[in-house]
Amino acid sequence: MATIAPRLGMHGIGKSFGRVPVLTHVDLSVDPGEVVALLGSNGAGKSTLMKILTGLYSRDGGTIRVDGEEVDFKDPAAAVAAGVKLLPQEISVMPDMTVAENIFLGDLPLKRSLGLMQVDKQTMRTRSRELLDQLGFATIHPDTLVKRLSVAEQRIVEIARALAGKARILVMDEPTAALTEQEAKMIFRIIRRLKENKVSVIYISHYLSEVFEISDRIVVLRDGRNAGTFNTADTKRAEVLAAMLGNTVDDLYDVGTPETPGAEILSVDNLSIPRKLDGVSFTLRQNEILGIFGLVGSGVEVLGRALYGALGPLKTADVRLAGQSYRPQSARAGKLAGIGFVAAERKKEGIVADLTVRENIALPFEERFERGLFVSKDEESRHAIRWIEDLGIRTRGPEQKIRTLSGGNQQKVCIARWLVEGVRLLILEEPTRGVDVGARREIYGKLRELANRGYAVLILSSDVEEVAGISDRSLVLDRGRLVGEFERGAKPAELMAATGNDPAFQAT
């Protein structure tokens, strides 16, 4: 068809982890100077595809061509050498180095002086200056220490570094996640400059409005397959959303009937945290699952832990827990007040990898298993076995090290910890992140069961399908504010649309 080869052509890419296929025959092509947005919900395969492109993962099948030539990157360095560069979501700059040093980090210009090879600071400075001017940021000085720059400016330095390395294909993963709208505009300006210079950009973002503003084409993945390619200019958002999410609610969430909600367990009035949350108010009742959906940076990652107390004492918060005034203080105080908390990052913040399943379950309420001076291992085991059976945790037994369990089963252990007398409210962040589909369904089923047994369940998640699917009520958080409330049965697309900041779209 095309007479000239595209800048990038990925064709028939396949990849599985064990027996789980994560990518099946995925195609992606990008022309020189084109911005292609790569969209898909969590677990759709975007990041796996990009990791294959940039040499972090090997692929099981398919071909990759750059400017028509077949390539096979063994590691990220090989990809960078070929001009393929990934800018990860987390900005990676050296805060204590200057702008110029950061830009030329990978390839410092050298000169010989006094018989020694030394960094040629003058060349570095002038070339940094040129690059920054070219990007339209004459305001950033090459000698400034990077830590003195704003987050957005650091982002720009990172992009300049990629260009100094002669990047021809730039993958940007959520480049505006930590930025304000104003700052996001700066990034767009740069992307337009990049286009003029014939750099190809693969742009990953959850924000549809951004995608429509900046991209030429949209490629949607769903469950590891191509789910649609759109020319941005003649496409409606609803079409893209439909491709991303599908219109049918999965039977993944068809896990039992909710009970009528009971007494009010949690009421939050006007919760604010500077720069993170802005006047958040909601209530949660017994037997109810309340889901709060928000994209990365919306505040969804702090709301749950703030209420639990893990962020320390909250100055401005009017919170009531089971009718009593409650002031988030510390994790320990939250626990003693009857809150159970399951953190998003299971490995870092959840499990104690070297301990057994039994110990991991018993840990928060160890004092309840004491008989006299000593902890009764029998009591711990009895309790652990009870919940291993109840939650269907697949393990050889309570003495198995938790590290050897699958993600889903580890997550069940993290839930089982809190199922003791006195805990009434369960707060779960990203309850099924990194959990395979089978275990997801089981976890949803158990959460429903726990709600029906009388727990109040609060879920905070950046997975829109999850929130729409499992919640009795769902709220949408955007840039620290609650921007939408939906009853059970709302479509994922409706929730996603609520974050859009675009009144025209709300009509569809």
Add this chain to the structure above:
Amino acid sequence: MAHSVETHATGGARERMSALLGQPWSGVAMLAIFYLILIAVFSVLSPFFLTLRNMLQIGGNVAYIGLMAAAGTPLIIAGGLDLSVAAIAGLTGVVISMLFGMGVPIWLAVALAIVVAAAIGVVNGLFTTRLRLNPLIVTLGMMSIISGIALVLTGGLTRPLMVPGFNWVGSGRVAGIPIPFILMMVTFVVLWVVMTRMRFGRYIYAAGGNAEASRLIGIPLEKTVIILYVISAISGAVAGTILGAMLGAAGPTAAGSQLLTVIAAIILGGTSLNGGRGSVWGTLLAVLILGTLNNGLTLLDVSSFWQDVTRGVVLMLAVSLDQIRTRALGE
């Protein structure tokens, strides 16, 4: 995910090997085997080695080091580190001898020295937990302060510490067993019970295994670590008391050179410097191994300079082995 797939694929002998190495007791078992080999080798090389007398001698000699290593083990498991412990031992001897010289009854002097040590432990604990400073820096600084003070107090000289009832603690025997050895063994047993049977023990492993997770499930992390620093400091004081009683003298730098042995023993014993893993029995075996190595080489008339080299080699071998073991566990 990708990781587990690869291990499955290789399979066979390697998998069985890693399963064996992955057993919780495998580290301690390896040490025990090494200990037995060491004993066998020295028995062949020296006729004086494998005698009850010599064995008890070793036990008595390593006791004060073992005490400090015992208390240091749970601390390192919980993610801490105490480099000031040997300096505390030195200061303790000095404080006891000075107080006694001022007319304070000897046992009261001992008690006061222990209180001083406990206070130092609290300071170590507060600096590392509340201010979140690196324990390496904090306790290194503390080590320098304490050994400095001990030198100032004594003018660098060794003071006599001859008190009949008191010296018995260092050189006396019950049923033929040296008192310091008995004290050490009691410490090991008590710590073992605390670490495996009590709530506090659970907190130790949790704190070192994953501090952030422990904090998020409301475990009293800071309190646990501070108490462990206090226990470590007190072990230093007891070790200093025993050493002073053994030698009949208190030198400001008496135990300082043993700091490396203490840390080496803990690591050699299989306790991870990253925290979360380890046992006191591994430490005990390591203390005995290092003590036996010293004793055996002395009997063979090897210069003490070479003994330092040997100790270093053994330590590095052990740490390499542990690293291989950790990889086998699939970290």
